[in-house]
Amino acid sequence: MEQSFTVTENHFDVGGGMSVFYKDYAPRTHSDAVPLVYLPGLMRTARDFDRVAPRLAAERRVITIDTRGRGKGGRSTNPADYRFDTLIDDVWRLTEALGIQQMVLAGLAIGVFMSWRMAASRPGRIRGIIANDTGTETFNPLGKKMVALADHDEYSLDEAAEKLRVPNEKGFPDFGLDDWRMYARLVYGEISPGKWVRDFDPGIHVEWERVKTETPSLWDEFVKVGGIPVAICRGENSQFLTREHAEKMAAALPSSWLVNVQGRAHPLLLDEPASLAAIRKVLALADGRSA
Numbered sequence: 411m412e413q414s415f416t417v418t419e420n421h422f423d424v425g426g427g428m429s430v431f432y433k434d435y436a437p438r439t440h441s442d443a444v445p446l447v448y449l450p451g452l453m454r455t456a457r458d459f460d461r462v463a464p465r466l467a468a469e470r471r472v473i474t475i476d477t478r479g480r481g482k483g484g485r486s487t488n489p490a491d492y493r494f495d496t497l498i499d500d501v502w503r504l505t506e507a508l509g510i511q512q513m514v515l516a517g518l519a520i521g522v523f524m525s526w527r528m529a530a531s532r533p534g535r536i537r538g539i540i541a542n543d544t545g546t547e548t549f550n551p552l553g554k555k556m557v558a559l560a561d562h563d564e565y566s567l568d569e570a571a572e573k574l575r576v577p578n579e580k581g582f583p584d585f586g587l588d589d590w591r592m593y594a595r596l597v598y599g600e601i602s603p604g605k606w607v608r609d610f611d612p613g614i615h616v617e618w619e620r621v622k623t624e625t626p627s628l629w630d631e632f633v634k635v636g637g638i639p640v641a642i643c644r645g646e647n648s649q650f651l652t653r654e655h656a657e658k659m660a661a662a663l664p665s666s667w668l669v670n671v672q673g674r675a676h677p678l679l680l681d682e683p684a685s686l687a688a689i690r691k692v693l694a695l696a697d698g699r700s701a
Contacts, residue, residue: 418436421484427486428500431482443469446473447472450481452553453556455480455482480610485611492613513537516542519553527631538696539641539692544677545656570597572590581674583673632662641689642669669684
């Protein structure tokens, strides 16, 4: 049976010898629904949305992006090429080239920080935001620990799964071996048969340390996003986004709401029923439909 959507993959030249990689999911029948654009985390790729995009693509266009330094995105020997605002400029360039003027953003970690700034800086272009277990503070003790654990040694898939399981199993109590293998495929890239490494350029950390120093919080951008729908999706077991901070965010922005996803820590897979319901609510509101 023919799928109700198509998927194309391509690299987009953003100048300076750099590129981003993207997947373009498009419904086979015309849709006026607002497109959804996915922005990955600091050490993550667009693969994080591979389980979700097909569930939405029959009704709207979905674009998932490997930003520079991640996945199939361009790599550089100069950390300055990974500047935070440059990543944002790349997204604007790509979406404009694809004919997308308005969009809903979904993101993780740095992808959420990008979303706050994009919505605050260009009102009217962003119609909604789904934040995956991420608040507004760029410095995070758990994030520092996650960076410290992210070496670039080669592992078998089972070794990579075990390396992820040991520090994270308490946050994902229902995960079995197959789940950790699935998770490892999201986090690691296969560089040769049976050899897996973390799928990002270590040079991104140099630029991110500068961002954390100069911009410890994006609270001001968050409260300026206006009346667009914002789903703050938090893992019940998360130490990355505390319940207190998530509740503070939801209280400060009347158009936002907090979703606590049971049995999950950081990050959410976003295919949990509660996460999917939040995504669909944001999309419905962005489309002007009843949620």
